[in-house]
Amino acid sequence: MTPAIDVSGLNKSFAGKHVVQDLSIQVAEGRICGFLGPNGSGKTTTLRMLCGLLTPDSGAGSCLGYDIIRQAGEIKLRTGYMTQRFSLYEDLTLRENLQFMARVHGLDHRDRRVSETLERLGLSARRDQLAGSLSGGWKQRLALAAATLHEPRLLLLDEPTAGVDPKARRTFWDEIHALSAQGLTVLVSTHYMDEAERCHEIAYISYGRLIARGTAEEVVAGSNLITFRGEGPGIDRLAGEVARRPGVLTAAPFGAALHVSGTDRAALEAAIAPWRCDAYRWTEVAPTLEDVFIQLMSGAQDNYQ
Incomplete structure (x- = not known):
């Protein structure tokens, strides 16, 4: 497939800090690529370099x-570029905001384009409402309308659903997949693992370096993680103690359960052996993308230290 994004060896520093380091990434046309990584890992800087806002x-x-x-x-x-924060004019209505964006892009047939975009994203009934009075989910939908009004070929989304309720997030992702089906390429940064799993592929950046790439299934398989799930009264409170045992890479509470992961089966089983008793039940489970995310984060070195 033809690559919509094809870059190699990208570097960017600010005030002596190497924020993006030798980053290479390719994304084919019409694909949705999830961009994951800890805060401060250079995701936003990379997005801005890709769209020409940073050199x-x-x-x-x-x-x-x-x-x-x-x-x-x-x-x-x-x-089209959606920033982390809502960046439209809160003292303008939805229709006025989109008309302004249409003029910025020099679009023809502005009234028709604005009306069609409002209709497509379910905003027509709120067209005369002030943008500042919208809830988080509706603001996000308006921002997506503004980012796609000029019918872009590439859409860059920087944590677009942070703080948005699950129903609004699902509606947003349904629209992203509909746009992708029409040929739009999407690169989206997110911290939500369920959103990452809805992407065609993911890229994990750790403090400026790309360290994992592929589909969610490929990234999980490539981690070589073995994960045991422990259940029983108060087992989640053992996370700190279990994490210090040899062979344990991560020990993370999942609700009232505990996920313990490592790459050496014998060492991992020895680590949880003291808690194999009637009070606790252990079963081997497939590692989740969140298990892998936690593993990658634990091994990452902050380039600001």
């Missing part, structure tokens, strides 16, 4: 067939 210190590549350095202006025209 990399070094590296090269293309987005939508245009050079990310020499043709950044062409990329901007064909890219």
Whole structure:
């Protein structure tokens, strides 16, 4: 498939801090790629370099067939970008915000485009409501309308559903998949594992470096994790003690249960042996993407230290 994003060796530093380090990534047209990683890992900086808002210190590549350095202006025209924070005008109505964005993009038939976008995202009934009076989920939907009004070929989403309720998140993702089915390429940063699993593929960036890439199933399989799930009264309170045992990479409470993971089966079984008793029940389970995420985070070195 033709790559919509094809960059290699991207580097970016701020005030002596190497925020993005030799990052290479390819995303095919029409694919949804989840961008994961701890806070401060360079995800936002990478998104901004891809769409031409930041110039990399070094590296090269293309987005939508245009050079990310020499043709950044062409990329901007064909890219939709949703920032982490709501960035539209709160003292304008939904319709007025979209009309303003249509003028910014120099679109023709502005009234028709705005009406169609409002209808597509279920915003028509609120068209005359002030944007500042919307709840988080509706603000997110308006921001998506503004980002896709000019019919971009690439959509960059920076933690778009943070603080949004599950129903609104599901509606948002249904729309993203509908857009992808029409050929739109999407790169979305998220901390929600259920959202990552809804992506066609994921990329995990750890303090500026890309360290895992593939489908969710491929990333889980590539971790070589073995996971045991412990259940019983108060077992989640043992996480700290179990985590200190040899062979344990992560010990994380999951509700009232405890997930204990490692890559050495014998060492892992020896680690949980003191708690194999009538009070607790242990079963081997398939590691989840969250187990892998926690493992990757525990092994990551903060480049600000």
